Amino acid sequence: MAQLPIVIKPAQSKKDIRRFAKFPRHIYNRASPWVPPLISEQLRFMDSERNPFFEHAEVKFFLAYVEKRIVGRIAAIVNDRHNEFHDEKTGFFGLFESIEEYDVARALFDAAYDFVRERGMERLRGPMNFSTNDNCGFLIRGYETPPAIMMPYNPSYYNEFAERYGMNKIKDLYAYAVTDEEIQADKYLKVAKAVIKRGGVTVRRIDLGDFEDEIDR
Structure with a gap:
């Protein structure tokens, strides 16, 4: 896989956006505790005309291809309201999914970083899907506990890929379970x-x- 060229393309057409929304089903098998979101709900969330988040933010969706096969996805986000409130220039990435191949993840992170940097951002932070009002962060421990609403679930190698890329953890987010x-x-x-x-x-x-x-x- 690593020897084949990885091509990053923006997901722009309705067909591409639907492929973007459905891609995680290729990452998680039926034995996984991951719970897929409804495609209709995901498409509505990603729709700039139906999600008010887009009124103060710019989002670009990217797909990674090896030959004609989709192998990853990422969203690059510039949240104007966040930057105005915190007086900073921070871009975000979210909706990240990738096969277990670091070169694919690196190409996706590069695409997101280039997008936000071209818009004057000085750093890339994530994952945010799309903000702290939505689910965010990588799951790094607690895989034995079934995921709950608004809680992330992902393969353990996602965090490893982010750290290998040069990202540093800035905050721990905790969830508590009770029976x-x-x-x-x-x-x-x-x-x-x-x-x-x-x-x-x-x-x-x-x-x-x-x-x-x-x-x-």
Whole structure:
């Protein structure tokens, strides 16, 4: 694989964007705990006319090819609002996926870095999909725990490739798991009931059929 030329092309057509969205299914097999997003949801997220993020940011999608086979993808991101708020010139990469071939990852990182540098950015940071309001970071530990909503899941070599490229970790993000057996539900229910009784609080289900009046109540 490494001896074959790697070609990076922007994903511009609707066909290319759909290929971009579907590519992760070639990375994760059926035995993987990775949960694929709905293609329709992913396409909506990537659509500049439907995602308000694009109102203050520029995003470019790239696909990596070896011959005619797609072997990786990446998004390059310039978030104007982030840079204005933090008074910095930082570009981001996200939606990164690659086969286990460092040369492919390097070519994708190069494409993202070149894109943000051409727009005056001084550094590349990621992964951000597309910002901290979305899922971000590489999973580096905890592969034995099934992924949850808004949590990243990726092969372990992704972080290795990023560090090999010269990236340095700037922050640890932690997630915590708890089981039903560990939650002392009875204890919290007693406290909740006492608070409701003492404060004259009433808890009931919302009537979605009368939503406007429910807001006014």
